Amino acid sequence: MATVAIPRRPRSARLAGSYNARYVIARIGQAVLAVVLVYVLIFIIVTVLPGNPVSARLRSPELNYTEKQINDLLAYYRLDRPVWAQLGYALERLILHGDWGLSLDAGRPVTSVIRGGIPSTLELAGASFVIAALLAFVISIGAFYLPAKLGGGVLRTFPSLFLSMPNFLIGLVIIDVFSFNLGWFKITTYDGLSALIYPAVTLAIPVSAPIAQIFISALDAARTEQYSTVAISKGIGRFTLLVRHLLPNAALPTLTITAIIVGDLLGGSMITEAVFGRPGLGTVIETAATDQDVPVLQAAVTLTAVLFLVINLIVDLIYPLLDPRLRRATAR
Amino acid sequence: MVALSTVPRARARLSLPALTLRNAYTLVAALIILVVLAWAIVPGLFTSHSPYAGITREQFQAPSGAHLFGTDQFGRDVFARVVYGTRSAVLTALVAVGIGLFAGSLIGLVAGFFGRAVDAVLGRLIDVLLAIPAFLLAVIVVVSLGFATVNAAIAVGASSVAVFARLIRSEALRVKGLPFVESAYLVGGNKLQVLFGHVLPNTYRSVLALGVLQFGIAIINISALAFLGYGSPPPAADWGLQVANGKDFLYRYPWLVYAPGIVMVLTVLALNQLNKSISKGR
Numbered sequence: 001m002a003t004v005a006i007p008r009r010p011r012s013a014r015l016a017g018s019y020n021a022r023y024v025i026a027r028i029g030q031a032v033l034a035v036v037l038v039y040v041l042i043f044i045i046v047t048v049l050p051g052n053p054v055s056a057r058l059r060s061p062e063l064n065y066t067e068k069q070i071n072d073l074l075a076y077y078r079l080d081r082p083v084w085a086q087l088g089y090a091l092e093r094l095i096l097h098g099d100w101g102l103s104l105d106a107g108r109p110v111t112s113v114i115r116g117g118i119p120s121t122l123e124l125a126g127a128s129f130v131i132a133a134l135l136a137f138v139i140s141i142g143a144f145y146l147p148a149k150l151g152g153g154v155l156r157t158f159p160s161l162f163l164s165m166p167n168f169l170i171g172l173v174i175i176d177v178f179s180f181n182l183g184w185f186k187i188t189t190y191d192g193l194s195a196l197i198y199p200a201v202t203l204a205i206p207v208s209a210p211i212a213q214i215f216i217s218a219l220d221a222a223r224t225e226q227y228s229t230v231a232i233s234k235g236i237g238r239f240t241l242l243v244r245h246l247l248p249n250a251a252l253p254t255l256t257i258t259a260i261i262v263g264d265l266l267g268g269s270m271i272t273e274a275v276f277g278r279p280g281l282g283t284v285i286e287t288a289a290t291d292q293d294v295p296v297l298q299a300a301v302t303l304t305a306v307l308f309l310v311i312n313l314i315v316d317l318i319y320p321l322l323d324p325r326l327r328r329a330t331a332r
Numbered sequence: 333m334v335a336l337s338t339v340p341r342a343r344a345r346l347s348l349p350a351l352t353l354r355n356a357y358t359l360v361a362a363l364i365i366l367v368v369l370a371w372a373i374v375p376g377l378f379t380s381h382s383p384y385a386g387i388t389r390e391q392f393q394a395p396s397g398a399h400l401f402g403t404d405q406f407g408r409d410v411f412a413r414v415v416y417g418t419r420s421a422v423l424t425a426l427v428a429v430g431i432g433l434f435a436g437s438l439i440g441l442v443a444g445f446f447g448r449a450v451d452a453v454l455g456r457l458i459d460v461l462l463a464i465p466a467f468l469l470a471v472i473v474v475v476s477l478g479f480a481t482v483n484a485a486i487a488v489g490a491s492s493v494a495v496f497a498r499l500i501r502s503e504a505l506r507v508k509g510l511p512f513v514e515s516a517y518l519v520g521g522n523k524l525q526v527l528f529g530h531v532l533p534n535t536y537r538s539v540l541a542l543g544v545l546q547f548g549i550a551i552i553n554i555s556a557l558a559f560l561g562y563g564s565p566p567p568a569a570d571w572g573l574q575v576a577n578g579k580d581f582l583y584r585y586p587w588l589v590y591a592p593g594i595v596m597v598l599t600v601l602a603l604n605q606l607n608k609s610i611s612k613g614r
Contacts, residue, residue, distance in 0.1 A: 034460050042472060045476055160601065160608070164597050164603075164604055165600075166552045166559075166596065168559045168575065168576075169593045169596070169597070172579055172582060176583075176586055263465035264465065267465035267466060271560070285471065286560060289472075289475050289560075290561065292475055297471075297475060298472075301465075304465050304468055308464075308465065309463050
């Protein structure tokens with residue numbers, strides 16, 4: 001969608017000259033710093049806030065650890081030391097050895113607990129993203145072109161409506177309608193495509209709302225710009241106007257919001273997976289939260305933040321390629 | 333100091349919307365919010381049933397005149413539980429928005445107003461907070477604080493700090509360049525006086541709009557935390573908990589999910605509409 005934004009420009013040639021290496025390095029550096037800060041922040045939330053989930057959890061009768069096992073784990077996390085020493089040790093372990101620590105429940109490495117959930121969640125988030133983008137596109141174009149009486153007005157209220165519906169409720173309604181009433185899939189034995197489509201639609205509905213909101217207002221704004229007026233007065237067709245002038249300009253702010261909603265996509269996947277009983281990173285986070293398995297929780301949430309930062313970094317870096325005006329600004 | 337008070341404060345005024353057909357949506361939204369607030373303040377006026385005491389032989393009754401939204405597995409009146417659950421929904425959302433608004437305003441105002449190094453540091457903090465998916469941030473906070481509805485509210489509030497801070501920072505940046513701020517300095521105002529007397533009051537319309545929007549988001553997120561079991565345990569009257577309870581009976585008794593669900597959606601939808609009306613100023 002966004003690639004239409006650069007008409008007829010020798011991209012690679014411009015890249016070398018105008019795309020400042022310092023800008024790229026600075027942005028990557030910022031992103032790396034942000035990842036470390038995210039980890040530190042989550043560490044602070046978990047350790048500094050009142051309550052001590054780790055040692056409380058270790059002593060819980062459910063786990064049935066011996067005093068020696070508890071002491072070993074406490075020593076592993078340096079829980080006998082001041083908070084700052086714990087943080088330093090955790091960072092050292094993470095950065096120097098790539099070690100995310102041990103899960104409190106099985107004593108397994110955190111990485112092996114989390115790794116299992118990643119492909120399934122990426123699949124869900126990916127499918128859901130595609131559906132959300134299509135949904136937002138259809139709603140926006142419909143809202144922009146249809147006269148208010150023929151449904152354009154109603155379509156404009158969709159984003160607001162979608163934003164008002166909690167994820168878990170959408171999931172339950174979809175199960176009720178499509179599984180219980182229409183019988184299109186069975187919630188107990190469903191697999192294959194239907195195991196992906198229904199949760200993906202559930203997740204896509206609230207996620208599509210901000211995209212559609214921004215896209216509609218960007219289209220409206222582009223329509224009132226002088227270049228549109230000129231193009232229309234020159235007798236350009238509706239379709240050509242859309243493709244040549246409106247879409248390229250409206251695509252840019254939409255791209256920004258699309259990168260930002262990645263966070264909602266990952267946060268929402270936790271609830272969606274819980275509703276549909278679909279295994280994934282969200283289920284890992286949910287189990288870790290219920291069991292107060294802090295190391296797993298810390299790593300999983302950091303991971304989602306990393307994904308968010310990487311996608312936003314990519315968007316930031318391709319932005320100047322798409323927008324000639326920004327290209328000049330970054331080529332200092 | 334005396335001279336400062338003679339500088340007219342260029343406050344944005346919140347005028348009451350004129351009642352036209354175009355404002356019909358706003359009117360309906362305001363009515364819904366009024367009803368919800370009334371439920372929260374005096375739930376006993378709207379239902380004679382108890383939200384906790386059930387009549388076992390009246391379990392799983394479909395919605396009827398006697399039980400507007402039907403009854404649940406313990407024979408409790410679902411409408412009464414929805415009405416009594418409103419208070420917790422409204423109060424917790426207020427706590428959440430209050431926390432987000434207070435901490436976010438402080439960070440955003442200071443960052444935007446003082447600029448330079450302060451802005452660089454606080455701006456980074458805002459970026460980092462924004463990078464963590466809001467709902468997951470709330471989950472982490474509620475896990476550290478312990479599972480309870482109040483903690484869920486605090487958690488959701490903490491997860492919205494960055495959103496408020498970002499808006500207020502950009503508003504502060506905009507306002508501090510306006511002529512009346514300059515003239516406040518000229519007549520001898522110091523930085524703090526200008527910050528709290530002139531910059532802060534002039535950011536409030538957009539902040540109010542965001543606050544209303546975040547109120548709806550807080551209701552959704554707090555109920556999602558309750559749905560996952562991170563809020564207060566049953567038998568608390570709570571919308572999210574009600575939906576979670578109803579989902580086990582969804583196949584045969586769908587009203588257990590739909591009744592609290594629809595009330596929740598209508599409430600948040602009304603808040604979204606009010607947010608639109610406030611930010612457009614009509």
